[in-house]
Amino acid sequence: MSSLVNWGILGYARIARMQAIPAIAAAGNSRVHAIASRDAAKLAEACAQVPGAVGYASYTDVLNDPAVQAVYIPLPNSLHRQWAIAALDAGKHVLCEKPLALNAAEAREMTAAARSNERLLMEAFMYRYTDRTTQLRTVLESGVLGKIRHVNASFRFLLDRASTIKMQPELGGGALYDVGVYPLNLLGLIAGDALPVAVHAEGEFDNGVDVNVSTLLRYESGLLATLHCGFNAFGQMGAEIVGTQGRLLMPDPFLGDAGELTLVTAQGTRSIPVVATDRYASQVRDFAAAILQNRAPLLSLDESIRNLDVLDMIRASLKAH
Known part of the structure; x- marks a missing residue:
């Protein structure tokens, strides 16, 4: 070959x-x-x-x-x-x-x-291939955060392109499909095989397309997660993972540029350098x-299906409100 x-x-x-x-x-x-x-x-x-x-x-x-x-x-x-x-x-x-x-x-x-x-x-x-994600995995696998209790993740930007497919519901437009799947995928990486036992989502819509969504998810383990996405406001991208023994701050979790993560524990605050990756x-x-x-x-198909199961729950909650 x-x-x-x-x-x-x-x-x-x-x-x-x-x-x-x-x-x-x-x-x-x-x-x-x-x-x-x-x-x-x-x-x-x-x-x-x-x-x-x-x-x-x-x-x-x-x-x-x-x-x-x-x-x-x-x-x-x-x-x-x-x-x-x-x-x-x-x-x-x-x-x-x-x-x-x-x-x-x-x-x-x-x-x-x-x-x-x-x-x-x-x-x-592609963000799963970055050094930033590798460093996140290392922190999670080390157990330094203790039992994970809360995840807060956001990805939003101000959409200013006319006639974009992102605003066409019949083509699968909307903030959830476009950028909301990133915080959801990150949550799946952290929560593993578990599905949430409760999901509540609130959103803002424009011509049948979700342009601003926030979701609260509760897991049987006690983990509570809040996910935010949209494209009707100034850009925001970040994640915070909080456990019983520490918290990890991730600026720009879905980018491949150089930067740093911040780990906070009872022993103090430590910066974890991140090198640039062509993701x-x-x-x-x-x-x-x-x-x-x-x-x-x-990335496995089992993971993709599980995350889409959660996305279905989020979309069902949005329709119910």
Whole structure:
């Protein structure tokens, strides 16, 4: 087998152009073989960005290309299930942008397709590949925080782009799907396999799209978590994890730049340095290596399904109010 994985890109979305395609080029074990766009101008721009890549006017053409081994899906959230299953059925491995699906039922269908076709499927949470997340895991595994009692995590920004799919409910728009899944994923990393026993969410809506959401989740262990997301106010990103023996402050938990975490215990306050990480390239490198080495990638489908189960609970609570 070649030491390079050939990728096909389904759609020349902003994240594909700015993050995924450069990441594939930087990964060292991957290359962009094919790009599809239904927009002729975008397709021409894509092929200019990646000289030598094959340009296709339809996504199906990428799936029918025998040289494509893995597919990256940056499409609107409402299209993730359809095209991930189509790609898996075509024998391709799939790295799908978050959220993996609109709900847990869709994710279970996608997982079944991956397993029946013996292909890898992973949700693209690039922050899980950063040194910041590695340092968080080290702190949690050390037990220095004691029993975790509270998690507070936020991700919001002021959305100022006109005609964005983020404001189109039929395409899976909304703050929860766009940025709320990050604090939720972080909570899942901390809480593990447990599901909350109670969820209460409050939100603000604009033309059928949630633009500001806060959620309180209670777990059987006694853990209480508060998650916040939105795109109708000034940017905010941060997390605080509080245990019986200490607390950990995480500025910018979903970014890959250098910085520091702050650990506070009875022994005092300690800074934990964080080095910069190319999170997108690291994600591609791991997924491609998993293909080449016939192993599982970092994020499991069981985790993605569990988190979407929680997201379903949050969305149900929002509808109930």
